[in-house]
Amino acid sequence: ELIMTFEDWFTTEFAVRQAYIDSLEDIRTLTSNFPKALINGYDGNKTAPITFVPGKKYRLRVISMSVNNWFKFRIPGHKMTIIEADGVESMPLEVDGLILGPGQRYSAIVTAHDSAQFNYIYNVTSYSQTLFSQGLIPLMYTGLINYRDGAPVKTIPAPSDEHLVWPEETAMQVADKQVPLPVDRRIELTMKKFTHTHHQHQTTLGNTLYKPVLVPTLYTALLMGDLAANSSVYGPQTNAYILKHLEVVEIVINNPELEDHTFHFHGHNVQVIETGPYGNSSTENREPVAHKVSGPWPMWRDTIQVHGFEFIRVRFRADNPGVWFLHCHLAWHEYNGVAVVFVEAPGVLQQRQSVPKEMVEMCKRQGIPTQGNGAGNQGFDLSGLPPAVYPSS
Structure with a gap:
């Protein structure tokens, strides 16, 4: 080896x-x-x-x-x-x-x-x-x-x-022969490129650029009771999606731009179902993207490539309560907010876990609030958060 x-x-x-x-x-x-x-x-x-x-x-x-x-x-x-x-x-x-x-x-x-x-x-x-x-x-x-x-x-x-023959997401088959999961819910994420400050080209994955909020999202999910099942309490900057316990979620990521990305799923492996063309690659003098469907036992993995002018369809079962990051693995893109958050089964999470006192003390030493919504307030009062950055229409 x-x-x-x-x-x-x-x-x-x-x-x-x-x-x-x-x-x-x-x-x-x-x-x-x-x-x-x-x-x-x-x-x-x-x-x-x-x-x-x-x-x-x-x-x-x-x-x-x-x-x-x-x-x-x-x-x-x-x-x-x-x-x-x-x-x-x-x-x-x-x-x-x-x-x-x-x-x-x-x-x-x-x-x-x-x-x-x-x-x-x-x-x-x-x-x-x-x-x-x-x-x-x-x-x-x-x-x-x-x-x-x-x-x-x-x-x-x-x-x-x-x-030459290179590995493709859809060509691989999982060894334990798991068949495609039946879908309960579908989330479609389309990357959007826009011009932000300093005339920079920025890219979103969700509705806004992901930015960390004041209170760690895991703490909000654990400590906000029933309100933790409402995505608004986390702040729009988190691009939070609430997932129900054990539902099968299908994620479709659309890439309408030339640039390739890799996306990393925290907390889950995902089943790669399909890739295909998205957007107009003919304007970039390149071969059109082929449509490819996985075989009977789609591969599971945690980091997927999404090529230029391509979509990818993946699935997973929400069987791991927690707060999980989905982000572009390119450091500049992650830093600039090409990411979303899955808040998975917050009610089950509250029954199974609590915030360790050592973590609370560590946050206090750094001046990080540990209670409340994303802004450290109660309910839906998000005053104190910096404004969310949305792509221009």
Whole structure:
């Protein structure tokens, strides 16, 4: 078993980078501060070789620890068989390589060749659609698959990506053969791009830009009694959706823009049902998005890719009472509010959990209120919250 980690590495801390981005009149003019890539914690071209013993099978646990960049990973001359995604076992799926959005994980079986006559090169490509840096993307890295010290490296022709098989959300099937859940409720979330302060282009997932409120949403859900089942008490900035206990919720995320996203569901894995075209990709000189439906046993995972001009349909059962975040895994998007909150079964939550006194004390030391609605008031009085930011019509 081998672990491969990929991450985008910046030379400045997030707060410094974000201040720079906030200062721009148009984020699309960003031309500096593009990240390098780390592979297993080292500069992408300086990672230690991976040793293969002829004839052995290896489980590669491939993890994207990225906050912005996508990674493609291939070992030319070797097939990969996916057996797990985001901690959920899958039926075997043979691919030529892996594409990982920020936060995604895979396990793949790779069988070493029977001979140690040659060594091989693995390829890693790091790329982004968020940071537009002319001449800097994509970044290409290579490393050695070492069968025998000093063996020559076998040259493998490199076909273009469109001639290779990559994993798709709908192509994978879950190992325990769960059929699609019957739907009780449907929530449709459409990303909306608009111009905000400093002429910046912002994107929402819900009705507004998500912003933290004064009282932690979990505390409001636990301490507001019956009012916790009313989304208004959390403040419009939370984009809160109240879920009933054990209902099956279908989430549809629509992406009418060119840019790809990954979305992370806290508290749940979700069943990937369908993807298809949304919006007008023909205006961007790219191939129309294909419509794809999962097979009889849709894959479950917690982080999904939503490509440009695409929708994705997923389902889960609300069997985990709590307050759960759904957010874009790109750090700038999460920071800027591309997120919603699911307040799941607040009545059941109040019966099962309470706020630990240690948490209350920690909040008090930081000046964070721990009682009331999102503004720290009673009922529906939200005075004191900063104004919610809505997309322009």
